[in-house]
Amino acid sequence: MRKEDVIICRCEDVSLKQIHQLLEQGYTTFEDLKRLLRVGMGPCQANTCGYLIQREIAKFLGKSVEEIPVHKVRPLVMGVPLKKIAEDQDDER
Amino acid sequence: MNVNCLIIGAGISGASIAYNLAKKGMKNIHVIDKSYFTSGATGRCGAGVRQQWATEMNCLLAKKSIEFFEHAKEILDYHGDLEFKQEGYLILATSKNEHEQFTKNVALQNRLGIPSKQLTKEEALKIVPHLNPEAFYSATYCQTDGHLNPFKMTEAYMLAAKRLGVTFSFFEEAKEIIVENHQVKRIITNKNVYDTTILVNAAGGYSYEIGQMAGVDIPVYAENHEILATEPVEKMQGPMVMSFSKNIYCQQVPHGAFLMGRSNPHVEKNHHIESTWSFLDQMSKTLVDIMPKVAELRVVRQWGGSYNMSPDRQPILGGTDQCKGFYMACGFSGHGFMLAPMTGLLLSEIILGETPSMDMTSLDIHRFKDQDIIHTEKSVV
Numbered sequence: 180m181r182k183e184d185v186i187i188c189r190c191e192d193v194s195l196k197q198i199h200q201l202l203e204q205g206y207t208t209f210e211d212l213k214r215l216l217r218v219g220m221g222p223c224q225a226n227t228c229g230y231l232i233q234r235e236i237a238k239f240l241g242k243s244v245e246e247i248p249v250h251k252v253r254p255l256v257m258g259v260p261l262k263k264i265a266e267d268q269d270d271e272r
Numbered sequence: 273m274n275v276n277c278l279i280i281g282a283g284i285s286g287a288s289i290a291y292n293l294a295k296k297g298m299k300n301i302h303v304i305d306k307s308y309f310t311s312g313a314t315g316r317c318g319a320g321v322r323q324q325w326a327t328e329m330n331c332l333l334a335k336k337s338i339e340f341f342e343h344a345k346e347i348l349d350y351h352g353d354l355e356f357k358q359e360g361y362l363i364l365a366t367s368k369n370e371h372e373q374f375t376k377n378v379a380l381q382n383r384l385g386i387p388s389k390q391l392t393k394e395e396a397l398k399i400v401p402h403l404n405p406e407a408f409y410s411a412t413y414c415q416t417d418g419h420l421n422p423f424k425m426t427e428a429y430m431l432a433a434k435r436l437g438v439t440f441s442f443f444e445e446a447k448e449i450i451v452e453n454h455q456v457k458r459i460i461t462n463k464n465v466y467d468t469t470i471l472v473n474a475a476g477g478y479s480y481e482i483g484q485m486a487g488v489d490i491p492v493y494a495e496n497h498e499i500l501a502t503e504p505v506e507k508m509q510g511p512m513v514m515s516f517s518k519n520i521y522c523q524q525v526p527h528g529a530f531l532m533g534r535s536n537p538h539v540e541k542n543h544h545i546e547s548t549w550s551f552l553d554q555m556s557k558t559l560v561d562i563m564p565k566v567a568e569l570r571v572v573r574q575w576g577g578s579y580n581m582s583p584d585r586q587p588i589l590g591g592t593d594q595c596k597g598f599y600m601a602c603g604f605s606g607h608g609f610m611l612a613p614m615t616g617l618l619l620s621e622i623i624l625g626e627t628p629s630m631d632m633t634s635l636d637i638h639r640f641k642d643q644d645i646i647h648t649e650k651s652v653v
Binding site: 206208210211214215217220221222224253254255258259260261262264265266268 | 308309310311315423424501556557564567572
């Protein structure tokens with residue numbers, strides 16, 4: 180299968196080829212790749228691509244997966260409409 | 273290791289200074305950063321670029337920076353898309369008082385050649401139809417303000433600098449600065465020792481600490497400012513909508529997501545960059561008030577980043593008589609990204625002993641000495 184056809188990040192449509200290109204340019208942390216390719220910025224918050232990318236970084240650097248830092252997990256765990264947050268504040272109190 | 277210039281901080285300011293110095297012919301420039309690419313304020317900013325300010329200096333820095341951004345892709349020969357979009361900033365006045373202040377701001381901006389104008393409520397609603405007409409009084413608008421991708425813009429500067437011979441090293445942290453006879457001599461990091469007579473402090477949120485290492489008192493501090501991003505949707509908003517009195521800025525980036533931020537008046541002075549529930553609470557309420565349609569979108573992510581605050585909310589650029597060879601590009605108070613082209617140009621001119629392109633008196637660190645009245649920028653969120 181061609182690398183450009185292997186989708187690593189489904190939220191942002193990022194292929195294995197794009198990941199490999201940036202690794203070769205010297206961007207070898209998940210945080211670097213996130214900022215340039217948007218991997219992990221979508222609704223799944225890297226739940227799909229996180230481990231896959233960690234594995235690609237490990238392979239590229241010749242290290243074990245355990246040595247590669249995991250991505251920073253940001254709130255929220257799932258998408259919530261802003262309006263609901265505004266409305267429900269009042270219900271809680 | 274001998275270098276001609278060591279720059280601490282590889283955010284947009286450090287990258288721009290490195291590029292400008294190298295372009296003017298300086299060799300052997302090295303840039304260090306304590307973490308990953310755009311890990312600091314640059315990579316955490318709201319991605320807006322505007323010229324609508326209330327002080328003359330900020331207006332001029334911003335105007336000249338936008339002129340650079342308009343041609344940045346060609347000048348820096350960047351392969352990627354900088355996502356530069358000039359669909360303006362629409363700044364809401366929410367009271368007659370604010371409207372009158374904005375009349376003065378627009379007069380200043382126009383005098384300096386910035387094409388901003390004051391709009392009635394009806395005119396503003398034509399540009400952003402989903403604004404709640406009850407939530408504001410009038411607006412100002414400048415078409416040439418807009419959006420720029422902070423990661424791509426920084427990479428463009430970094431790659432252009434690298435082609436001119438500048439070297440970058442990430443995950444390298446300055447630990448000690450040796451000063452002899454009030455002159456920078458040596459910088460010790462967790463990885464290397466650099467002998468140099470020129471040191472640039474472009475350390476963003478950590479500018480104060482770098483100053484202390486060299487015995488230079490810089491009147492700046494870091495504070496957390498939070499942002500959130502929504503799911504991407506079809507284009508529904510051209511300009512950045514901003515309000516100082518409602519404490520919000522909110523734009524739809526070319527990718528489709530909305531980015532919005534606000535400041536917390538009670539935030540403490542420290543390096544925390546956590547995300548908080550209270551930010552989400554306040555932001556969602558503000559949005560329901562001014563743009564209820566945007567409030568229907570889902571939040572997917574929130575984060576924080578450090579503003580490096582100066583006493584008058586304008587940057588501190590240049591050297592100091594406290595220590596020769598120690599140069600500062602700090603205290604941007606949340607606007608370092610959009611001013612970076614001028615930061616790089618002016619710092620390179622000062623370091624190389626050239627006459628700066630503009631009068632730097634009101635950006636000099638010594639402006640805070642013996643001054644009772646500080647002319648503070650008020651157009652900030």
